[in-house]
Amino acid sequence: MIDQATDPNESQMVQPVYRAPADDSLLGAKDVVRSPAREVLRRFMHHRLAMTGLIVFLIIALMAIFAPVVTQYDPNQIDLRARGQSPSMEHWLGTDRTGRDIFTRTVYAGRVSLLVGVLAVLISVAIAIILGACAGFFGGKTDMIIMRFTDVMMTFPPVVIFVAVAAAAGPGLVNTILVIGLLFWMIPCRLVRAKVLSVRETEYITAAEAVGVPTRRIVALHAIPNVLDVIIVYVTLGIAQAILPQAGLIPGVVSSRRTSKLGQYAQRRAEYQHARI
């Protein structure tokens, strides 16, 4: 006990040293109160892993955007003299069975995959938030109608819909984004609704209602921000998952065969390895 009392750190804690704010403001309030968005930004910038992740993502995104600058090859150029090569200085990841440069194809595939992943998740998350928040907040008939529609959508095996859409609307990038976006909002919607069902019963919502805040404002500014944790997890996992079903659900059916996507690429590689085994 005596040791602890003489500990210099301990004594400092007992007697807080008053420090005047560095700038001229008397209260120093600017240093303490931040808007939630600024607080997120500040914490993100101070988190080393988060910044590393951001930099890696930016590198991949920039490589995809500036694909023609990054690589000298054409992703669809067949070179029969350079078939099935191992990685070398000319072909960083080697070549495939028709002599196309695999590094180039991966970079170009990243373009399509990033676009599909991000846009499809944006579509699905928008639907999930709007439908989930309305169903959870208003309850009753609204909930019944929205959630039974969600039930119906959850029922269809995606494979069946992929084939049908490819047949009816034709393949292509826009259709791929739309189909994935419109097929994967049901689970986040149920997650958002569950959370809103619970949030709706909290005191701050009752308080907001009591002082006459318009319902639309309550939903948008009080209910939805409190379900953001579920939405953030869905978005981070969803982008990865949205890239994969392009390949997972019958490659070449939905999007045209000429554009290569990372997912398709992975599957074709996998099949090739399988054949060799």
Next chain:
Amino acid sequence: MGRYILRRLLIAIPILFAITLIVFSIQQLSPGDPLNAYLPPDFAVPEAQKEAMRKQLGLDKPFLTRYGYWLKEAVQGNLGTSIRTHETVVHAISSRVGATLLLMGTALFVGTLLGVIFGVVAAVRQYSILDGFLTLFAFMGISTPVYLTGLLALYVFALRLGWFPAGGYSTPGQPFSVVDRIEHLILPAAIIAVNYIAQTMRYTRSAMLEVLGQDYVRTARAKGLNDRIVIARHAFRNALLPIVTLIGASIPALIGGAIFIESIFGWPGVGRLLLSGVEARDYPIIIGITFVLAIVTLVANLATDVVYAFVDPRIRLD
């Protein structure tokens, strides 16, 4: 609550009508002739004979007539016969549903259990090395396609190391044994479980993080309660909502199966049946599976909603 459940069950009937009608129409829009799957591809069949076969299979009748006919039989428990194999759809599904249930049940159970444990640990030790490692594992699990991990696992664990059989449901020529079945089960179930672990872990972690910052958790700690009790009773119970939702949403997959893993591992389940059905435009099979899945989905979502009321007593559904 009783009235709510009853109302949901009654509403389920028209919804099942709607679902089957929509799947029927989607089939109508899909390209391809079921006869092509029925006949050998290099076998020239005269058009007249094809016409006769269509008539025999009922494919010449108008769309709504066929739907009405299907519905009349379906309510009596007859979902038709497969165009490709002539097996009755009920038999095709019921003979495979056990294999799928075993595979998906194991994967879902292990995945949810480990996912919840990892998620709680990652939240309690936020930003620790363990949290970073688990996060990395989760994102690798989510981003790696199952057909890739499936083939890799087959190559490494079955072919190179020889620890497990390379796919299949049981060793041919041997009588059934539990050990043999488990040996066949481990690889495919583990690969599906990784996805469940990753997903459950991330949602559990974020829900726990939110709850751990609440005043009542601080109060419980301030009272001097054991940290374990605070986490298990005060925090975890309040983080259950997304976990229950995820489990409920995964229940249909218990019956529907996993298309790619079942195909790669030669697992005789419903997922593979559906894939071969889609490839062959085998309408009765596709519609039959969708119909069964629809029933399971509706019941699972109803059960989830009922469980909400127990997990969070504030929730009112009526």
